[in-house]
Amino acid sequence: MRQGRACAGRPIAPERLRLYAFLTSACYEEHEAYFPTTSARYLEYAYFRESSPQEVLGFWENTLGLVRRGAAPAEMGLYVHWPFCVSRCSFCFCSMRVPGGGAEAAGYLRGLVEEMRFFSPVLRGAPLRSVYIGGGTPTHISCGQLDVLFGAIRGSFTVAPDAEVYIESSPATLTPAKMERLRRLGVTRVTLGVQSLDQRVLEAANRPQSLAGAEKAFRLIADKGDVLADVDLMLGLQGQSEASFLRDFIRVLRWGPHDLRVYAFDPRRSTAFARSGKTLSAGKRREERDLADVLDQIAAMSGYRNASLDLDDPACLCTITRQCNRARSQGASVLGIGPSAVSHAFGSAWYYQPFRRGEVWGPPSYAALESPVEEEMRGYCIRHLATYGGVAFRGFRGLFGRELRDVGQVWRALEDLEASGKVHIGDEGVASLMRGDRADMLVHLKHLYSGRVVSAMLKASGRTPSDFAAAGGRERAGVLAKVADKRTPAILRMYYDAERPRPVPGGARP
Numbered sequence: 058m059r060q061g062r063a064c065a066g067r068p069i070a071p072e073r074l075r076l077y078a079f080l081t082s083a084c085y086e087e088h089e090a091y092f093p094t095t096s097a098r099y100l101e102y103a104y105f106r107e108s109s110p111q112e113v114l115g116f117w118e119n120t121l122g123l124v125r126r127g128a129a130p131a132e133m134g135l136y137v138h139w140p141f142c143v144s145r146c147s148f149c150f151c152s153m154r155v156p157g158g159g160a161e162a163a164g165y166l167r168g169l170v171e172e173m174r175f176f177s178p179v180l181r182g183a184p185l186r187s188v189y190i191g192g193g194t195p196t197h198i199s200c201g202q203l204d205v206l207f208g209a210i211r212g213s214f215t216v217a218p219d220a221e222v223y224i225e226s227s228p229a230t231l232t233p234a235k236m237e238r239l240r241r242l243g244v245t246r247v248t249l250g251v252q253s254l255d256q257r258v259l260e261a262a263n264r265p266q267s268l269a270g271a272e273k274a275f276r277l278i279a280d281k282g283d284v285l286a287d288v289d290l291m292l293g294l295q296g297q298s299e300a301s302f303l304r305d306f307i308r309v310l311r312w313g314p315h316d317l318r319v320y321a322f323d324p325r326r327s328t329a330f331a332r333s334g335k336t337l338s339a340g341k342r343r344e345e346r347d348l349a350d351v352l353d354q355i356a357a358m359s360g361y362r363n364a365s366l367d368l369d370d371p372a373c374l375c376t377i378t379r380q381c382n383r384a385r386s387q388g389a390s391v392l393g394i395g396p397s398a399v400s401h402a403f404g405s406a407w408y409y410q411p412f413r414r415g416e417v418w419g420p421p422s423y424a425a426l427e428s429p430v431e432e433e434m435r436g437y438c439i440r441h442l443a444t445y446g447g448v449a450f451r452g453f454r455g456l457f458g459r460e461l462r463d464v465g466q467v468w469r470a471l472e473d474l475e476a477s478g479k480v481h482i483g484d485e486g487v488a489s490l491m492r493g494d495r496a497d498m499l500v501h502l503k504h505l506y507s508g509r510v511v512s513a514m515l516k517a518s519g520r521t522p523s524d525f526a527a528a529g530g531r532e533r534a535g536v537l538a539k540v541a542d543k544r545t546p547a548i549l550r551m552y553y554d555a556e557r558p559r560p561v562p563g564g565a566r567p
């Protein structure tokens with residue numbers, strides 16, 4: 058680290074921080090956005106604008122032009138969404154449906170194939186380094202349909218010989234015949250959603266599954282040693298005690314999955330749990346956090362290294378971030394196929410297909426947000442500060458061919474973060490000092506957002522900067538109460554504290 062360097066930035070003004078706090082809660086809770094890039098939620102679907110198939114094709118043409126000029130990573134991923142499931146688990150927030158009959162899934166599959174063919178002429182030449190089939194439950198489909206799906210993937214695109222091919226699965230849908238078919242089709246990794254092994258918890262969650270069935274499904278994947286077997290567990294489910302969760306955790310550790318991910322139940326509005334009017338107490342969240350330390354220790358003691366226990370980081374749920382480490386660290390391009398799939402055409406745009414729960418599948422419609430290269434640079438810094446603890450100058454130079462210091466606005470924003478005590482700028486990179494609470498981190502990272510993203514967020518929240526500055530405290534409190542995210546109380550506290558009229562000496566009103 059450099060010695061004696063004077064900080065050139067200025068601390069971020071409290072008014073800006075209040076604006077970022079407002080944006081964080083408004084755009085998240087109002088629209089139940091996912092967050093395709095990072096835990097810092099750099100981009101949220103809430104403020105994407107309407108787009109069209111032709112336009113998204115143009116995004117890809119532009120991105121491939123950047124790749125040819127060496128200005129975008131050549132890495133490409135494919136995500137395909139299969140929304141159907143045997144039943145709806147009450148905890149689940151995924152874009153899923155229980156199909157009305159076989160015709161619905163067959164029609165949806167035809168739509169996926171058509172969409173892949175639509176992109177094929179432009180993207181066939183770009184080798185896919187990873188393919189991820191998520192859901193829903195992709196192994197809900199028949200062996201014949203798996204053939205059609207993989208035939209369309211391989212027929213429309215160039216899957217690199219060393220590509221990782223992932224699929225999500227569940228104990229209720231994985232049969233020996235399907236597993237064999239997946240092997241033949243070149244699947245390299247299966248994530249088995251186990252969630253819980255406690256019969257009472259499973260019943261309360263409306264999830265038909267048994268302990269023996271879950272272990273059998275795991276063995277089907279893992280026993281031949283040629284396919285990586287991952288397991289997902291959930292913590293904080295209805296009726297789940299600490300003891301019941303720990304039993305499951307230890308049992309699954311003994312199975313020896315390649316990756317074991319523990320997700321804290323997130324009671325978003327799309328879950329049957331939230332729609333039935335139930336809420337999760339803050340106390341329960343605290344207990345979960347305490348338990349996370351215990352889990353870390355158990356995993357470490359058993360020598361198991363691949364447990365991901367960051368219970369406070371819902372970004373790890375996003376399939377793009379799971380897709381492959383390189384895509385994850387670089388924000389490389391990913392083509393998403395099917396409703397709810399998110400696409401990232403590096404240097405051009407982020408876009409996705411809205412998932413219309415309960416509607417008949419129609420032709421693809423898209424919502425997009427432009428992402429020129431400078432936007433990618435901001436996203437890169439945010440992602441690295443939030444997820445990896447810092448931005449290395451070398452990595453940045455390797456990806457963008459420029460020194461981070463020379464990217465004027467981004468660099469100035471980093472200097473302001475340094476003046477606010479949130480980062481340290483050293484000789485080799487920018488280290489995050491944001492060790493405080495998560496809400497504080499999110500608010501500060503928003504300082505790296507571009508004007509374009511901030512105005513898109515304000516537009517989506519129905520506010521303008523002058524509304525924000527001029528509106529009376531009560532009205533603002535009303536807006537916030539409407540969008541209040543119970544999971545980010547610290548953000549609200551910051552806002553309310555800032556808004557509460559301060560006592561004036563002598564008792565006079567301001």
Ligand SMILES: C[S@@+](CC[C@H](N)C(=O)[O-])C[C@H]1O[C@@H](n2cnc3c(N)ncnc32)[C@H](O)[C@@H]1O
Nearest residue numbers: 148149150151192193194227250289320322323
């Ligand atoms: C797309 S789901 C697929 C799961 C698979 N269909 C199954 O039945 O297990 C991926 C993962 O999201 C996690 N998940 C689903 N709903 C969640 C929620 N409300 N909060 C936290 N994690 C959730 C589960 O752990 C699940 O394995």
Ligand code: SF4
Nearest residue numbers: 142145146149151193
């Ligand atoms: S957890 Fe899996 S099976 Fe259950 S509703 Fe969600 S996607 Fe479907």
